[in-house]
Amino acid sequence: MSDLRERASAAEMSADLLEWYDRHARALPWRVGPAARVRGERPDPYRVWLSEIMLQQTTVAAVKSYYATFTTRWPNVQALAAAEDADVMAAWAGLGYYARARNLLKCARVVVEDHGGRFPGDHETLLTLPGVGRYTAAAIAAIVFDDPQVVVDGNVERVMARVHDEHTPLPQAKPVLTDMAARLTPADRPGCYAQAVMDLGATICTPKRPACGLCPWRRSCAAWAAGTQADLPKKAPKKRKPTRHGIVYLARRVDGAWLLERRPDKGLLGGMLGWPGSDWSDTPADAPPIRAEWRTLSEEALHTFTHFHLRLVVKTALVPMDRAPARGKFIELPDFSPADLPTVMRKAFDLASRG
DNA sequence: AAGCCGTGGGG
DNA sequence: TCCCCAAGGCT
Structure with a gap:
């Protein structure tokens, strides 16, 4: 002392x-x-x-x-x-x-x-x-x-x-x-x-x-x-963050409704609304949530979480009224605001909005 | 009990 | 650019 x-x-x-x-x-x-x-x-x-x-x-x-x-x-x-x-x-x-x-x-x-x-x-x-x-x-x-x-x-x-x-x-x-x-x-x-x-x-x-x-x-x-x-204080050295890849699908119905999905309570972004998407890994599987003519944006959404970097390929599509999604639920405009999304999902939305 | 879990600002 | 960090908790 x-x-x-x-x-x-x-x-x-x-x-x-x-x-x-x-x-x-x-x-x-x-x-x-x-x-x-x-x-x-x-x-x-x-x-x-x-x-x-x-x-x-x-x-x-x-x-x-x-x-x-x-x-x-x-x-x-x-x-x-x-x-x-x-x-x-x-x-x-x-x-x-x-x-x-x-x-x-x-x-x-x-x-x-x-x-x-x-x-x-x-x-x-x-x-x-x-x-x-x-x-x-x-x-x-x-x-x-x-x-x-x-x-x-x-x-x-x-x-x-x-x-x-x-x-x-x-x-x-x-x-x-x-x-x-x-x-x-x-x-x-x-x-x-x-x-x-x-x-x-x-x-x-x-x-x-x-x-x-x-x-x-x-x-x-x-x-x-x-x-x-x-x-001070001294700290144990940190690990480097790996980079993962993923795909998100932004489907807009002709009436303006967006296809969204409630994420499970446990895990990353648990309980939050998000775009249906692939797993986040080295080689994500392309699995669109609804049959449509998908367009891939030229720019990826980049985001960093606590323990990894993420690069998201963003795909968009316009779908007719009568087509049922395999995953997720269409939310009509008055019930949805991009501000309701976690930031990574909002970044994907922003990219899609700008074309 | 060490790893998981977001995000934005600052250096 | 990239890394660091912030009035932590849960499993």
Whole structure:
């Protein structure tokens, strides 16, 4: 352990961070601002939960418009629990990690049916909810109920690795970093503290080029003293992404209806609407979902998923009213918007629209 | 328990 | 261009 940490106790560090947070906290739609907090206003559990699910592996910038849409359309957990699955999936389209949307609905229904429409306040019960893991349960307990849970996300891991100059690579270092986070978590204002560390990681202690000159923890930071902050946290090397190939079929009926297919709940893009298509592999099989005169577009749709690149050949056709598809279902224009599609499918649509 | 699961922005 | 990364959870 470095002398630096002995110079500033855990209590002093939490206090320093809270002071910084009171001056620099970002105003975010799901947060209770300083003035309202002084008036005794508490965060809405539904809104905090919704924001936390959306923010999993997703930036604040990407979440904002979705959060606004969801809270306007489904202002409370009862409204969301009563929503149609297809409407929620369509509203989530483009945000990614679609299991989150499926679990969001499941969770809303569990909260309504098993918990009387109120989010449970204890970490253990929160953990039983679909889509709520260790991080999210701790964050909700801390932020909503001021329970001093140890909140550890990617930001906290990075900040802890730097403050303690911890060079053990992730994910191996996770238990150690969690211990470090636990020692710093205060009993006073744990909700503010949790948001403060994450804000610090998101705005000051950033992955690249951290703004150490502005950091309230600089004098306590072992990495700053050692000059190693830019190299932390260490991470296990990543694998290269392979490239897969596929074919999608965009059939438009003469009345303007599009031939679409609901993807199975499990797996990639699970539960989302998409174009009927081939498997995604080295040599996809050409298997049109309906008999037609298919035209192949000159340009492929390119997309990158978490673990592979995809090159999609796009085929289009115009089909008469009376022809039945082997796969999928025609959806008429008022019931379909390309915005309801996951991004890769929307890219194929955009290519077809431009010819 | 390591692999699966999206997307858009930044360097 | 390409790789990295982001308030993770599930199996």
